[in-house]
Amino acid sequence: MPELPEVEAVCRQIETAITGSTIMTFRIELAKIIRQGSLDLLTRQTIQAVKRIGKFIAIELTGDYLLTVHLRMTGQLLWEPPEKLRDRYVRCVIETDRGSIYYRDVRTLGGLWITPAGQPPWKNIGVDPFAGEFNQSYLQNRFGSRAIAVKQLLLDQTMIAGIGNIYASEILFQAGINPKTPGRLLSKTDISKLHHSILDVLNHAVAAKGTTFRDFLLSNGREGDFHEFLRVYGHKNDPCPNCSHSIERIVQAGRSSFYCPVCQPENSH
DNA sequence: ATGACGTCCTGCCTGC
DNA sequence: TGCAGGCAGGACGTCA
Numbered sequence: 001m002p003e004l005p006e007v008e009a010v011c012r013q014i015e016t017a018i019t020g021s022t023i024m025t026f027r028i029e030l031a032k033i034i035r036q037g038s039l040d041l042l043t044r045q046t047i048q049a050v051k052r053i054g055k056f057i058a059i060e061l062t063g064d065y066l067l068t069v070h071l072r073m074t075g076q077l078l079w080e081p082p083e084k085l086r087d088r089y090v091r092c093v094i095e096t097d098r099g100s101i102y103y104r105d106v107r108t109l110g111g112l113w114i115t116p117a118g119q120p121p122w123k124n125i126g127v128d129p130f131a132g133e134f135n136q137s138y139l140q141n142r143f144g145s146r147a148i149a150v151k152q153l154l155l156d157q158t159m160i161a162g163i164g165n166i167y168a169s170e171i172l173f174q175a176g177i178n179p180k181t182p183g184r185l186l187s188k189t190d191i192s193k194l195h196h197s198i199l200d201v202l203n204h205a206v207a208a209k210g211t212t213f214r215d216f217l218l219s220n221g222r223e224g225d226f227h228e229f230l231r232v233y234g235h236k237n238d239p240c241p242n243c244s245h246s247i248e249r250i251v252q253a254g255r256s257s258f259y260c261p262v263c264q265p266e267n268s269h
Numbered sequence: 270a271t272g273a274c275g276t277c278c279t280g281c282c283t284g285c
Numbered sequence: 286t287g288c289a290g291g292c293a294g295g296a297c298g299t300c301a
């Protein structure tokens with residue numbers, strides 16, 4: 001499940017590989033994977049920059065074009081060819097004068113958008129956790145009036161851009177905050193801990209080039225290293241790393257949340 | 270504005 | 286051994 005650290009790692013690798021290259025041709029294996037626009041527009045255009053916007057990968061080209069990729073659940077953007085030469089899950093191949101970019105996606109929830117640079121496909125994207133505007137006041141303003149659970153607020157991309165289901169659980173565990181806590185019941189201390197934990201967990205995960213929990217691959221086909229550092233996600237019934245109490249799994253808004261009921265108690269306010 | 274829920278999609282796992 | 290059904294979740298659209 002690619003989240004900010006995984007998308008960041010892919011962006012950095014792809015950026016190094018393809019910046020300055022020119023798109024020559026392309027091959028689409030599954031038409032619906034192109035969500036908007038046509039790759040025809042991009043032939044003979046040169047790639048100028050690769051940027052991460054939340055979990056979107058934004059590839060800027062000459063001609064004022066933008067090629068945006070979102071990996072969703074099982075998407076992969078590979079610079080090295082996939083292991084099997086004819087891989088049934090490769091949905092699109094873009095050939096440049098320096099080599100090919102492969103978009104591979106088992107469940108086809110992700111996709112590609114070709115748009116004018118000024119009309120990107122993302123809507124109402126929140127602040128990036130690594131941007132200067134992301135501070136305790138911002139968190140207080142956005143979370144402090146809300147009735148829904150803090151776990152759901154962390155997943156809301158119009159609040160903070162880039163956090164997904166895995167890191168939301170990890171962040172709340174480090175902050176010692178129960179995932180069910182409504183935003184408006186977060187104390188000033190909670191907000192402070194939350195702000196610190198968001199940056200700390202994401203920084204460590206970026207340094208490890210992300211987490212490969214199931215399907216994620218870096219653009220060179222390798223796995224991220226953060227999996228071994230997960231403390232609660234996927235650890236139902238395992239002992240808490242702090243207190244040895246069993247980690248619990250609950251479902252919030254249809255998504256799994258993992259937490260320690262002792263280290264992240266309810267009514268801790 | 271807020272919040273709840275449906276939709277997409279396929280491999281994998283569980284239970285009978 | 287085989288098969289049916291549930292599960293995984295990111296972003297967006299719809300509805301109350």
